[in-house]
Amino acid sequence: MADDVRWLDADQLQAWMALAGMLFKLPGALDFQLQRDSSLNHFEYSVLAALSESPDRSRRMSDLAGEANGTLSRLSHVVKRLESRGFVNRRPYEEDGRITVATLTDEGFAYLLAAAPGHVEMVRKYVIDALTPEQLEQLKVISRQITAKVDPERPC
Amino acid sequence: MADDVRWLDADQLQAWMALAGMLFKLPGALDFQLQRDSSLNHFEYSVLAALSESPDRSRRMSDLAGEANGTLSRLSHVVKRLESRGFVNRRPYEEDGRITVATLTDEGFAYLLAAAPGHVEMVRKYVIDALTPEQLEQLKVISRQITAKVDPERPC
DNA sequence: CCGTTTGAGTTGAAGCGTCAACCAATCGCG
């Protein structure tokens, strides 16, 4: 327990507190809207969105987990839920029996299309319209740098 | 279902995706370190930290909830856990029986002091050291603007 | 005063995420 801790100075602390505040509040606000209007959480939405942009609206599980920024385990649970709602199908991949391919159904796609406007509106309200274009660019760069430190694999 | 949705353009989408990525990964990484090294999650840490900086190391519940960026219900559960670990005490406020005052115990304070260096190190590693001082300043401003939109009450 | 309303906090149930254990298929090396 060496006492050479490099504490944060006042500026650093303020910045971190501000970020932490956003970290605590923004996800909840996003989830709230999605849950209320579409009975989805942000991660479920991301999964549907990622599938909708994939060739054949299909993707293998581990790919999809990376795309949606989650773990395979979390994805597995979520896909099970989405499957039971009829939004997604799962089938084993022929050429390698270990792999599972998830596919967005037509119902799932339609549901996503219905959910998207409300979600985009929230993203605008909370993020895009709250910032200038320059700030948005700064935020993009900053977010990527932080993400890169947190998760050195997967340089997006 | 009017079709006047203002979709995001490419730049906006990239920025949002970058932010969303950080939103998904950073909290988990922070929680992981705290959980592993101190059996605390980020919110519990914030509660202890907020108490430690309060006069008498005490604060009424609703105050504390705001300070730690959480709801009263969440706080109530968390304080119960922390109380059972001996880190916090609760007592009714004499002058108004509705109010509950939470106090950080000496054990809780010591525990926080032991947990702090590891936590600060992570904050440095993932955030402070990943950014230039200018970026950190930008992030502070941006985070506050977003938080203000999400939660118009409580201008911090 | 008494009844209603409001405010502060607690509680329990339900849902989601994490973690570790597990299963199944394939690879790879002796």
Next chain:
DNA sequence: CGCGATTGGTTGACGCTTCAACTCAAACGG
């Protein structure tokens, strides 16, 4: 070939957060 290691994915239990219902105390209003 054959068997251990590795990879991809699933599962169940547990813990935390949310949500709605509830309790209790104080304030208000006639």
